Amino acid sequence: MAIYKQKKILALILGLLCIAYAFLLLDHSNRQQWVPKKMAKNATFHLPRASPENFLEMYRNLPSSGKKEQAGCHHTPLEHPLQYPLETNCFPYFRELHFQPVPEHDCDKPYVSITIGKYLGNKVCQYASLYLLRHLYGVRVSILNEMYTTLDKIFKNIVMPVKKPAGFVGRPKEITYLELYDKLYRTAAQVRSNTSSNLITEPLLKTSYHIIDYPGPRDLFLEHRKLIQSLFKFRYKVLENATRNINNALKSFNATYHQRDFPIVTVHVRRTDYTRHLKNRMNLTQLDKLYYNNAFEFYKKRLKRPLFLVVSDDPEWCREMLQAEDVLIIASEVKQEDMAAMSLGDHHIISYGTFSFTGALLGNGNITHPLTTNPRYCLVKCVKSPVFYNVDRGDNQQYSE
Known part of the structure; x- marks a missing residue:
């Protein structure tokens, strides 16, 4: 009988400990939340002038x-690889894959050029869009001389190669930015399925292309904001x-x-x-x-x-x-x-x-x-x-x- 009472008391103590632990976890979970919705809606945050990103309401x-x-x-479309750009009009990319850039001086390799927008905002977006193709997929890229002349007067680090006949041979095919991005993404997906390496060394393009529209993929730009800022130093x-x-x-x-x-x-x-x-x-x-x-x-x-x-x-x-x-x-x-x-x-x-x-x-x-x-x-x-x-x-x- 004494042993039975001891077991009963022990079970009661363990039960109380479990309940206390559950309340402790709940309290910890609540404290881990950023801020209650009501507070986030009504609160005013007092912040220093030089404040970092992401400090506003949660x-x-x-x-x-x-x-x-x-x-x-x-959750962004970038976390779901295989949602193709032409199907979503969004710009996913492979975070875990890296592509060895095609040497810019290799004149025999295909390249990508882009048309010139009328206004400054267009030109900056076109330049950044073209640069991201090289950054993400390693393709050769070039800009026309007029774009270089305009941007170089404003920014001190315009370094993308200017298209010249000696280095960029052949007549490229015309294409929109979304179509080309979709082509590169699908090719990258195929290459990824055939290798276990995170570094892809084979070029993704077999043909040169000229982008005929005025791209400005907001989602892609914001995902690479710091990189794009580094491209344009006034x-x-x-x-x-x-x-x-x-x-x-x-x-x-x-x-x-x-x-x-x-x-x-x-x-x-x-x-x-x-x-x-x-x-x-x-x-x-x-x-x-x-x-x-x-x-x-x-x-x-x-x-x-x-x-x-x-x-x-x-x-x-x-x-x-x-x-x-x-x-x-x-x-x-x-x-x-x-x-x-x-x-x-x-x-x-x-x-x-x-x-x-x-x-x-x-x-x-x-x-x-x-x-x-x-x-x-x-x-x-x-x-x-x-x-x-x-x-x-x-x-x-x-x-x-």
Whole structure:
């Protein structure tokens, strides 16, 4: 009987210990969460000026479902290899595979060149898109002399080879960027299935190609943001002028770019020629002050005393619609200085254009973008980056009928 009582007491003690341990695990799990949803929605974070990426709220907007997910738990198409680009319009790549680059001086090997966009944002995106093909798949690449001439005046490290008859022989086949990327990805998938090595030494291309469109894969760019930033180092004079423009705007705050106690959020507003472009190409209406006010509020809830610096091709509209005590307009007419000014911001509010996205991409911090349900605008549908936030336009008509 005594032994039975001892066993019963021991079982009771073990049961109590198990219950206590379960509560301990639950408490530990709760403390490991980033922040409660209610707190993430309402809290204001007091942060230093030079803050790293990913420091904003821990829940981000997803345009497809409107739901929110915790930062650090996002799933991108890049984690699902074999979802082919032409099937998804996204740009996956093989994280575990590395391709030995084809020597640029090997004139007998196929190469890839690209057409030249009209505007600075197009040229920067085309250059970066072409570079990523070499970085990810090891193919030979080249740019046309006009692109080199334009970019070299603005950036001090444009090193991609210029296409010359002696080094890039033959007439390349015309192709879109998505089609070529899909071809490279499928070939890489086939090679991977036939080898156990993580280093692929055989070239993926048998034919030379010329990309005829104006690529700017937002999802791929954000996955390689630091790499792309390293490709475009502004020349000293461009940066100096951009900093001077910022300092002129900050005079009323008795501050300078390098001497301030508040974060700078750059804002890009493109109007003039873009209104017709938005309607004809993407069936979108122009962004109004409602979107920018929503974006201002987004940062005000998360930063301590942010200051918004606006660059635009229509400064008069900005002064009439946006200017406030914490919103300043940079009156500049030099595109490369506006892009450099955007890159100097701690965080960014962008519109739909390539220039807008590129300027923010070259900077640090977080990016807000106008949320739209228009099926013809799909440039950001694959973006799952934790630094990229969709903000409501604030109007009922998101695209024209």
